[in-house]
Amino acid sequence: MDLTLPALPRPTLRRALPALADRPSLLAAATVLLVCVPAGEKDVTAAVHVTAADVASLALVALTAVNLLRGRLPAITRTTGVLFGGIVVAAAVATVGSIDPATSLTGFVRLTQVFVLVPVAVLCALRDRTDQRLVLGSFVLAALIQGVVGANQYLTRTGASYTGQPIRAVGTFGALDIMAMSTVVSYGLLAALALALGERGEGGNARLRRAMFAAAAFLVLPLAVSFSRGSWIATGVAATVLLLRADARLLVRGAVLGLAAAVVLVGGLGLGASGVAERLSSIGSVSAAPDQSVSDRYDLWATAGRIWQDHPVHGAGPKAFPELRDSHAPLRLSSGSDAADSTIGFQREPLLSPHNMYFLVLSEQGLIGITAYAALFLALLLGCLRHRRGPVLAALALLTWVLVDFLYADIGGTTTVLTSVVLGLAARAALEGAAGPESAGSDGRAMPL
Numbered sequence: 001m002d003l004t005l006p007a008l009p010r011p012t013l014r015r016a017l018p019a020l021a022d023r024p025s026l027l028a029a030a031t032v033l034l035v036c037v038p039a040g041e042k043d044v045t046a047a048v049h050v051t052a053a054d055v056a057s058l059a060l061v062a063l064t065a066v067n068l069l070r071g072r073l074p075a076i077t078r079t080t081g082v083l084f085g086g087i088v089v090a091a092a093v094a095t096v097g098s099i100d101p102a103t104s105l106t107g108f109v110r111l112t113q114v115f116v117l118v119p120v121a122v123l124c125a126l127r128d129r130t131d132q133r134l135v136l137g138s139f140v141l142a143a144l145i146q147g148v149v150g151a152n153q154y155l156t157r158t159g160a161s162y163t164g165q166p167i168r169a170v171g172t173f174g175a176l177d178i179m180a181m182s183t184v185v186s187y188g189l190l191a192a193l194a195l196a197l198g199e200r201g202e203g204g205n206a207r208l209r210r211a212m213f214a215a216a217a218f219l220v221l222p223l224a225v226s227f228s229r230g231s232w233i234a235t236g237v238a239a240t241v242l243l244l245r246a247d248a249r250l251l252v253r254g255a256v257l258g259l260a261a262a263v264v265l266v267g268g269l270g271l272g273a274s275g276v277a278e279r280l281s282s283i284g285s286v287s288a289a290p291d292q293s294v295s296d297r298y299d300l301w302a303t304a305g306r307i308w309q310d311h312p313v314h315g316a317g318p319k320a321f322p323e324l325r326d327s328h329a330p331l332r333l334s335s336g337s338d339a340a341d342s343t344i345g346f347q348r349e350p351l352l353s354p355h356n357m358y359f360l361v362l363s364e365q366g367l368i369g370i371t372a373y374a375a376l377f378l379a380l381l382l383g384c385l386r387h388r389r390g391p392v393l394a395a396l397a398l399l400t401w402v403l404v405d406f407l408y409a410d411i412g413g414t415t416t417v418l419t420s421v422v423l424g425l426a427a428r429a430a431l432e433g434a435a436g437p438e439s440a441g442s443d444g445r446a447m448p449l
Contacts, residue, residue, distance in 0.1 A: 020063060023131070023134075024063050024064065024067070024121075024124070024125040025125040025126055025127075025130075025131035025132075025135055026134070027056055027057075027059055027060040027063060027125070028060055028121075028122050028125050028131075028134075028135050028138075028421060028424070029134050029135050029137070029138035030056045030138075031053050031056040031057045031060060031118075031417060031421060032053075032138040032139055032142050032418060032421055033138050033141060033142050034051070034052040034053040034055075034056050035051070035053045035142060035180075035184060035414055035415055035417065035418060036142050036145050036146060036171075036172055036184075037051070037052045037053070037172075038172045038173075038174075039051050039052075039173075039414055049414075051414055051417075053414070053417045053418075054113075054417055057113070057118045057121070057417050057420065057421075058113075060118065060121045060122070060125065061113075061117045061118060061121045063121075064120070064121040064124045064125065067124070068124070076120065076123075076124075077431070079379075080120075080123070080427065080431070083375060083376045083379055084115075084116045084119065084120055084376065085116075086371075086372035086375060086376065087112075087115045087116050087372050087373065087376060088112055088116055089368075089372065090365050090368045090369040090371075090372040090373075091107075091108045091111045091112060091318060091365060091369070092108065093314045093365075093368055094108075094314045094315045094316075094317050094318055094364060094365040094366065094368070095107070095108040095317060095318060096314075097311075097314040097315075097317065098316065098318065098320060099311075099316050099317055099320050099323070100317060100319075100320060100323065101317065103319050103320070103323075104317035104318040104319055104320060106318075106319065107317070107318025107319035107364070108318050110318075110411075111318060113420070114411055114416055114417070114419060115373075115376075115420070115423065118417065118420035118421070118423075118424065119421075119423035119424040119427060120424070120427075121424065122135070122420065122421050122423075122424020122427075122428075123424045123427040123431075125424075126425065126428040129391060132391035132394075132425070132428065133391065135425065136191040136194070136195055136391065136394050136425075137191075137195075139184075139187045139188050139191040139398075139418075140188045140191050140192045140195070140212070140215055141188075142184050142187075142188060143184050143185045143186075143187060143188020143189060143191075143192075143215075144215060144218070144219070145171075145172075146171035146172065146173075146181045146184045146185055146188075146222065147171075147185050147188070147218060147219050147221070147222035147223075148222075149169075149171045149181075150170065150171045150181050150185065150222035150225065150226060151169065151221055151222045151225065153166075153167075153168075153169045153170065153171075154167050154168075154169045154222075154225040160174075160178060161175070162227050167225065168225070168226065168227050169181055169182075169222050169225045169226045169227075170226070171184065171185075171222075173413075173414055173415075176349060177413045177414055177415075178228075179228060179230070179231070179409065179413065179415075180413055180414050180415045181222070181226055182223060182226035182228035182230075182231035183231060183405075183415045183418065184415060184418070185219050185223045185226065185231075186223060186231045186234060186235045186238075186401055187398060187401065187418060187422070188215070188219055189215075189216050189219040189220070189223060189235060189239075190235065190238055190239065190242065190394065190397040190398055190401060191394050191397075191398065192212040192213070192215040192216040192219065193212070193213075193216045193239065193242060193397070194242060194246075194391075194393045194394030194397055195208070195212045195394065196208075196209045196210075196212035196216065197242070197243075197246045197247075197393060198389065198391070198393065198394075199212070223235065230405060230408050230409055231405070233404065234400075234401045234404040234405040235401060237400060237401075237404045238397045238400040238401040238404065239397065241397060241400045242393055242394075242396065242397040242400075245385070245388055245393060245396060246388060246393055292334065295332075296333060296334050296351065297354075297355050297356075297408060299330050299332065299333040300325075300329070300333070300351060300353070300354040300355055300356075300359075301354055301355075301356055301359050302329075302330065303321075303325055303328045303329040303330075303333070303354060303363075304321065304354035304356070304359035304360065304362060304363040305362075306328040307320075307321065307324050307328050307363040307364075308359075308362045308363045308366065310328075311363075311366055312366055312367060313366045313367055313368060314365065314366045314368050314369070315361075315362070315363060315364045315365040315366035315368075315369055316363060316364055317364060318364050318365070319364070320363075320364050321352070321353055321354060321360065321363055321364055322350075322352045322353075324363075325351070325352075333351070334351065352412075353410050354410065355408060355409055355410060356406065356407060356408060356409070356410060357406035357407075357409065357410040357411065358373075358406060360410045361373050377399075377403060379430065380399055380423065380426040380427060380430050381396075381399060381400075381403065381426075382430070383426075383427075383429065383431065384396035384399055384426055384429045384430055386430075387429070387432060389432075391425075392429040392432060394425070395422075395425040395426045395428065395429035395430075396426075396429065398422045398425060398426070399422060399423075399425075399426040401422075402419055402422050402423075
């Protein structure tokens with residue numbers, strides 16, 4: 001797609017560029033917020049989709065490279081370099097040994113952007129707690145924007161089709177990117193909850209705490225009417241981890257309040273009563289009596305497993321799954337999933353991935369790839385578990401959401417770049433945990449990388 005950016009007066013540019021150089025986290029926050037910019041209906045089979053958020057993330061990468069070359073940022077530690085470098089090496093080996101190296105090359109570039117370049121740029125941009133709160137605040141603001149749009153779509157029946165009714169909240173993303181709104185709302189809900197918990201006790205900002213709790217409470221509604229079982233599960237697990245890490249007693253109180261709110265909203269006001277209850281009940285039947293979408297997902301996982309068996313060491317190559325799907329899939333696999341709203345009408349969306357990040361890596365990058373990703377994810381998770389401060393808690397919750405969501409989803413779509421920002425936040429939190437409280441950056445000083 002073509003992006004037309006407004007021309008800025010030169011004095012404005014002279015003021016903006018030094019501000020960005022001094023506070024590059026502004027570009028990280030802009031990356032999150034620009035996800036909300038409607039990108040129009042996309043051809044899901046196209047090799048490359050460039051969004052406004054992608055442009056902002058690449059600008060952050062460029063600024064980080066300039067700052068590193070000018071010595072304005074500390075060098076990245078060896079451990080950090082090895083973990084992120086392992087992702088690049090695994091993708092490169094898979095690309096060289098791919099069944100179609102030309103196609104895999106675009107996949108290599110995308111994987112490097114999503115899992116290495118942007119996360120490292122975000123890591124370098126988060127030099128103190130102000131930077132962390134700025135980026136987390138952008139997650140909350142983006143979620144509130146999408147939440148308002150999504151709630152309105154449900155209430156006015158102008159959303160995507162769900163059980164034949166136009167009630168599914170999809171925000172500004174449209175029916176072809178059905179998971180995007182629930183992803184943004186989930187991130188914002190967890191960030192708001194973590195920021196609120198971080199303001200407890202002496203010295204905490206009571207107004208900010210109440211505002212963040214209110215934001216988290218509101219975001220429950222659009223998340224519910226997104227009818228996304230995966231987002232519900234991931235948010236529930238991440239919120240549980242967050243509350244357990246912050247204060248186990250809060251988990252009990254939160255569960256009681258959540259149950260009371262559900263009774264009032266669903267039982268009393270009837271908001272999403274039939275659809276939400278039906279969708280919740282279907283979670284328990286995903287193994288005994290799976291619906292078509294769940295059955296297709298199981299078949300796609302089996303397909304990825306068969307592809308890996310044929311290419312066990314370095315995989316079939318990035319972006320090779322769609323080419324090999326039909327030759328390895330069971331005959332009962334659907335040709336695509338249904339999507340419909342008032343803009344696109346009814347469409348069949350092809351199933352181009354296994355809808356599981358771990359199976360996708362295994363099939364396309366083999367044992368080398370899955371080892372590299374497991375090392376990175378495990379190191380980030382263990383690092384985030386070392387501390388209980390607000391920004392670190394937020395990073396832990398967001399990373400937990402991503403790791404759980406990867407069990408039944410993979411990268412793709414407008415919100416992919418948000419995964420990169422989450423990994424950058426988690427990398428910063430992990431380094432804080434490893435360095436100890438003296439590196440918290442509460443006085444505004446840069447923290448070691």
